[in-house]
Amino acid sequence: MGFKCGIVGLPNVGKSTLFNALTASKNAEAANFPFCTIDPNIGVVDVIDERLDELTKLSNSRKKIYTNITFVDIAGLVKGASKGEGLGNKFLSHIREVDAIIHLVRCFESEKITHVNSKINPVEDLETIRTEIILSDLDIVQKKLEKGKKKLLQEKEIKVLEEKLKLLDTGNEVSINDEFEKKFLMTLGLLSIKPKIIVCNVDEESLATGNAFTEVVKSKYTDEKIITICADIEDQIMGLDNNERETFMKEIGLNKTGLNQLIKEGYDLLNLDTFFTSGPEESRAWTIKKNTLAPQAASIIHTDFEKNFIRAEAVTCEDFIKFGSAEKCRENGKLRIEGKDYIVKDGDVLYFRVNP
DSSP, X not given: OOEEEEEEOSTTSSXXXXXXXXXXXXXXXXXXXXXXXXXXXXXXXXXXXXXXXHHHHHHTOSEEEOOEEEEEEOOOOOTTGGGTOTTHHHHHHHHTTOSEEEEEEEOOOOSSSOOTTSSOOHHHHHHHHXXXXXXXXXXXXXXXXXXXXXXXXXXXXXXXXXXXXHHHHTTOOOOOOSHHHHHHHHTTTOSTTSOEEEEEEOOGGGTTTOOHHHHHHHHHOTTSEEEEEOHHHHHXXXXXXXXXXXXXXHHHTOSSOHHHHHHHHHHHHTTEEXXXXXXXXXXXXXXXXXXXXXXXHHHHHOHHHHHTEEEEEEEEHHHHHHHSSHHHHHHTTOOEEEOTTOBOOTTEEEEEEEOO
């Protein structure tokens, strides 16, 4: 599994330009008028991992398969979306399908690109999106409670909904207190419980140090993950070959691309880890939730592996690269035999033994 991120924001904040850059494509039309993007553009991007590159060389693998991340460029939202204004209903339905939300806000001035509210105010933009999401969730919870009164819900579920309704009524997003709430609320399609990253889209001059707009965002949303990028620069970078890209990034003082930043923050936000399998046929990266047990990790490869699981042979990626193979790791006491209660670690190279 990879993960799916939805890029959301008001019209003309740079969503389609960022999408084109992240997916190294020109699929998303970028134009200077609201609702340029109507149907969502979808791009699947390989998560380049140097560890997998090394494993592929050492195992002399015929194939190398990275894990991936899916970006969805969602139609621009406007005030009143929760009531169907603009393309609101489409926006809200598309955002329900993603694992995490990238809130893109405009943090640059430009006479060439109009702003839907005729002024640059990233906090106001974020609050517009937040309000529409809360209103949408409010509608969902109210309708679910009406069904609950008809004896279609457990008493415990009704209590949870009543508590969340109070939060939403006071303009707060839904919070999750325990595993029961998480499982129940995830079935409702609520938007405010989705993990989110705020991405400030700045001009080239502000990329290294930020600007007054980014400072306001950081001071207002102290508990949120915030990244600063320049969508135009990202688009230029992705149009270069690897050598040109490296030179250009050094010249402008950029250590990581926006894609790399988003992947790192996205994995952290969604509590994801990566494990590897490696052999002559293929070396491959696999994405799992943190604290996944070995049998469940095996099921990512094939569903039958979980029920037929016997054991896992495990070695850290660092040791595999240091000693050159699983066999050499075994000879040096670095290969471990793990059972059904083993929690897979990020960077593990695993070989699963299963019943035929």
